[in-house]
Amino acid sequence: MTRRLNVLILALLVLIGAPYYWYLLDNRPGDVPPKAVTIAQLRQLASARPGPAPKAVEVELVSFRRVPGTLFAAGIGLKRRLIGVMVWRLPVDGTGPIVIDSGLDAQAAESMGMESFNHAAWGHVKTALAESSLTLITHEHPDHLGGLLSWAGRSAFGKAQLNGPQQIAAAKQLDVPVRDAATVAVGAPFAVAPGVVAIPAASHTPGSQMIFVRLADGREYLFTGDIATLTHSWRELRARSRLVGAVLAPEDRREVYAWLKTIRALKVEAPRLIILTGHDYEAVFDRDHPTGVKNGFSLSQINAARP
Numbered sequence: 001m002t003r004r005l006n007v008l009i010l011a012l013l014v015l016i017g018a019p020y021y022w023y024l025l026d027n028r029p030g031d032v033p034p035k036a037v038t039i040a041q042l043r044q045l046a047s048a049r050p051g052p053a054p055k056a057v058e059v060e061l062v063s064f065r066r067v068p069g070t071l072f073a074a075g076i077g078l079k080r081r082l083i084g085v086m087v088w089r090l091p092v093d094g095t096g097p098i099v100i101d102s103g104l105d106a107q108a109a110e111s112m113g114m115e116s117f118n119h120a121a122w123g124h125v126k127t128a129l130a131e132s133s134l135t136l137i138t139h140e141h142p143d144h145l146g147g148l149l150s151w152a153g154r155s156a157f158g159k160a161q162l163n164g165p166q167q168i169a170a171a172k173q174l175d176v177p178v179r180d181a182a183t184v185a186v187g188a189p190f191a192v193a194p195g196v197v198a199i200p201a202a203s204h205t206p207g208s209q210m211i212f213v214r215l216a217d218g219r220e221y222l223f224t225g226d227i228a229t230l231t232h233s234w235r236e237l238r239a240r241s242r243l244v245g246a247v248l249a250p251e252d253r254r255e256v257y258a259w260l261k262t263i264r265a266l267k268v269e270a271p272r273l274i275i276l277t278g279h280d281y282e283a284v285f286d287r288d289h290p291t292g293v294k295n296g297f298s299l300s301q302i303n304a305a306r307p
């Protein structure tokens with residue numbers, strides 16, 4: 001009897017424990033090396049284009065939900081973490097702001113199972129997209145690209161600089177031409193605007209890219225998109241759980257690890273570099289690690305232009 005019980009317990013442990021480990025805990029980064037991207041290269045590209053660099057970083061939290069942390073940073077535990085849908089606005093003297101990512105509208109938030117949607121914040125995002133001089137998207141998922149697509153009837157879409165895979169994703173939803181036939185975002189980092197550099201980083205999605213920004217006052221930021229969903233992702237080198245990264249939203253996990261290692265290497269090279277992740281809103285306002293990001297968009301430029 002006891003032996004049968006032991007066998008039963010062992011069988012249950014294997015049946016439940018093995019998939020639990022594989023799908024929720026396993027975080028073995030393997031031996032993939034970091035990418036050959038250096039802070040010197042990014043700084044050189046940031047100063048390659050003449051003109052004023054952005055002067056600040058602002059964020060709007062459009063929507064959020066709380067889910068067990070291990071889903072998005074494998075092995076950090078079941079404690080629920082805030083997964084924020086954020087849009088970034090970088091004001092630039094003399095021209096419209098640069099917007100990074102575009103959030104999502106209320107309908108998309110509901111269909112993604114978000115807990116909360118901030119209509120005022122979404123209104124600010126739409127205004128920022130409309131007045132932007134340039135919009136960049138970290139990757140072609142609905143909570144990053146979706147806002148731009150749902151707002152594309154306006155002039156906002158024309159100011160977005162999408163890479164090939166992002167254009168392909170947009171074309172699936174909208175009647176827009178695909179100008180860049182590339183199906184994977186790879187290659188060397190390149191300057192997109194004064195102080196702003198795109199780093200092609202196919203991994204989480206084929207069109208994933210990170211954005212390096214050197215502000216006019218010299219402060220430096222790296223927008224990782226969902227290569228790093230949370231601060232745990234890059235600081236502790238943790239990819240998404242396989243439940244998310246292999247089943248729900250398949251990604252190239254090996255490449256994600258390579259880029260997470262790259263983020264860490266850049267942070268070692270430049271300790272004052274501020275890493276802004278795809279969804280860690282709480283980290284943006286962590287008093288122990290100040291980021292200098294302003295909470296909420298300053299829409300004074302627009303308001304000033306109104307009669």
Ligand SMILES: [Zn+2]
Nearest residue numbers: 141143226278
């Ligand atoms: Zn995301």
